[in-house]
Amino acid sequence: MQNPNSNETSPVLVEIKDLRKVYPNGYEALSNISFTLKSGEFVCIIGRSGAGKSTLLRCINGLIPLSGGSLRVNGTEFTTLSDQEKLLLRRRIGFIFQEFNLVDRLTVLRNVLIGRIGYKNDLSAMLGYFSQEDREKALWSLKRVNMLHRAKSRADRLSGGEKQRVAIARALAQEPFLILADEPVASLDPELTWEVMNDLQTIAREENVPTLVNIHDLETARHFADRIIGIAKGRILFDGPVRDLTSDHLREIYRSNDLQKKSRYEI
Ligand SMILES: Nc1ncnc2c1ncn2[C@@H]1O[C@H](COP(=O)(O)OP(=O)(O)OP(=O)(O)O)[C@@H](O)[C@H]1O
């Protein structure tokens, strides 16, 4: 279903133009990538393994440098910032990984407080000191994903779905301009996949945070996305609402010499 809160007049929060990424070994993983994200949009990125989905999220997050093009996040051109300024902007970009990336021996609440570290000076972060405001924000974030009751549990006592919810809460505690999620449900069973995707979609809509999700499962992408971006060999082949994605687009996106694989995407 189309997001009722995001429409033609919603502000553009992310603007990518002609983004290009060439790895140091000379491999061009992305070229001519251009798109915008509006407030509250929930966008799924699909494509075969090796298409460039993770590379794209890593470029947007500043984890790896772009080789060309421009990237504006919340009105700021990322590519011209100093390293220090990039760090400040990155603290407002939530990143969710397939493998959750929680600190196992810490409590759920401590893990979510890690999302507040970007707001602290070096010393208080080092000493693990968090203000009342930080704690309130972390508790609110846990409540948002129905995990408040596990605040005092150690992270390694949680199920996979619960861990991913805590990772979402940690991203939310960052008060993000943008959430990026790289295969956030790839390690989860179908029921938990549904719950975690539902949490991500609800947060995008209710907190107005544009969210980009790399995902392999096409049906899940179709169910939750406002919009789908299909990538093949580092280029965008489709960008539009789910209803416009045809079997011809899918054949292009998943084009392969392997006929068996190809037939999975016939409709
Ligand atoms: N550090 C690197 N150096 C050189 N090439 C790389 C590097 N990282 C990734 N690549 C290549 O860039 C291409 C895109 O990789 P990427 O990880 O972005 O794909 P993906 O779409 O996320 O795949 P998957 O669905 O398997 O996660 C692949 O061909 C990959 O081998």
Ligand SMILES: [Mg+2]
């Ligand atoms: Mg990937």
